[in-house]
Amino acid sequence: MTTTDPSLSDGRPEAPEPGRRAAPAIGAWLPTWDLITTKNLEIRKRRGLMITMVVLIVVPTVLILGFRLLFHAVDPHTYSPAGSPGIFSGLSNLMAEFGFIAAAALGAAAGTTDLTDGMFRHLVITGRSRLALYLARIPAGLAVTVPLVALAFAMNCLVTSYESPPPPTSVSFYGVTVPEHLDQAGLRTWLLQHPQQAANGLPVGPAPNPAQVRSAIDKNIASLYSNYITDEISGSNPPDNEMAKIGLWLELEAGIGFLVGLGFGSLTGQRTTTTIVLIALEIIVTPLLERVQLPYFIDGQRLIVGVAMDQLRPAGLASGNSGGGPGQALFGGHGALGIPPMPTWAMISVIVGWIVGWSGIGAWRMMTRDA
Numbered sequence: 001m002t003t004t005d006p007s008l009s010d011g012r013p014e015a016p017e018p019g020r021r022a023a024p025a026i027g028a029w030l031p032t033w034d035l036i037t038t039k040n041l042e043i044r045k046r047r048g049l050m051i052t053m054v055v056l057i058v059v060p061t062v063l064i065l066g067f068r069l070l071f072h073a074v075d076p077h078t079y080s081p082a083g084s085p086g087i088f089s090g091l092s093n094l095m096a097e098f099g100f101i102a103a104a105a106l107g108a109a110a111g112t113t114d115l116t117d118g119m120f121r122h123l124v125i126t127g128r129s130r131l132a133l134y135l136a137r138i139p140a141g142l143a144v145t146v147p148l149v150a151l152a153f154a155m156n157c158l159v160t161s162y163e164s165p166p167p168p169t170s171v172s173f174y175g176v177t178v179p180e181h182l183d184q185a186g187l188r189t190w191l192l193q194h195p196q197q198a199a200n201g202l203p204v205g206p207a208p209n210p211a212q213v214r215s216a217i218d219k220n221i222a223s224l225y226s227n228y229i230t231d232e233i234s235g236s237n238p239p240d241n242e243m244a245k246i247g248l249w250l251e252l253e254a255g256i257g258f259l260v261g262l263g264f265g266s267l268t269g270q271r272t273t274t275t276i277v278l279i280a281l282e283i284i285v286t287p288l289l290e291r292v293q294l295p296y297f298i299d300g301q302r303l304i305v306g307v308a309m310d311q312l313r314p315a316g317l318a319s320g321n322s323g324g325g326p327g328q329a330l331f332g333g334h335g336a337l338g339i340p341p342m343p344t345w346a347m348i349s350v351i352v353g354w355i356v357g358w359s360g361i362g363a364w365r366m367m368t369r370d371a
Helices: 033-044 047-057 059-074 085-116 120-125 130-162 184-193 195-201 210-234 240-268 271-291 298-302 305-312 344-368
Strands: 170-173 176-179
Touching (some): 033 047, 033 085, 033 130, 047 085, 047 130, 059 085, 059 130, 085 130, 085 240, 085 271, 184 210, 195 210, 240 271, 240 344, 271 305, 298 305, 298 344, 305 344
Antiparallel strands (some): 170 176
């Protein structure tokens, strides 16, 4: 008489042993840890891409600060200390530009690698959820981008904090030495108490009399105070909390670049095309739209994520304002826009819309693509 093992005859899987978790279903839409780590390994094995990431994000900071440290150590009388507010701001802004481009290139590669390598069909045949295959790329790519940005920014913060000249006790404002930490009323009072200095430095016209100086100060005190704040920030090292805000903003900038590159790359299926378009968006389209106000198109300009991110730019990186003046932003930022700033809710909506929108478009394209 032949007996049959019940576990082989019925279609139900055996219950897991005590203390062991059941394996997740292969068609689940959430990516497993193994799927994420596998995709992360695939990305890191592309040496050319990893070298590009390091060169764009880390190398500029290492070279600039390294040479400044070396020159100051060799001849401290000729060369100033390696750290300074201007160097910190310049490197951070450079990191934002290159970080977006590098992250976008990484996202484009992550979104098109399986297609260009001919592996997409094989992945689909395994029965894995296409949505899980797409979502696995997000933490896998961010695990590469976020540490590189954090490393470069940490070096910038350390050198700025420990290798900078003593903080100034005054602000050079239109060539006039003004006490620091004044509010708008305090700045107005100081300028009115020093009319001759104000007349020599402020843009109030040739050889004005005291009445004209007072009238010009009262009329332009808002813009004068804005420029005073900008000069004060640019002449002092950012405090620790401001550095933390700048670091978070840089990570957000790079994260958006990666997610947009991933979604756009998945949509087009072309890594090169995606990278070129996003580079043009970052270094050509965005600077033009954020500094030149186009008649009847101001709301269209504000839909560009780079414009919203520049309004969100923390105050420690604001590099002067023109046209619309400083834009009130999250994190206490002043932005660097030449167009009137958008409301805070609109700025948040644009940033979230680009993140969610391009992620949704990329996931939709992967789920509907022919294998």
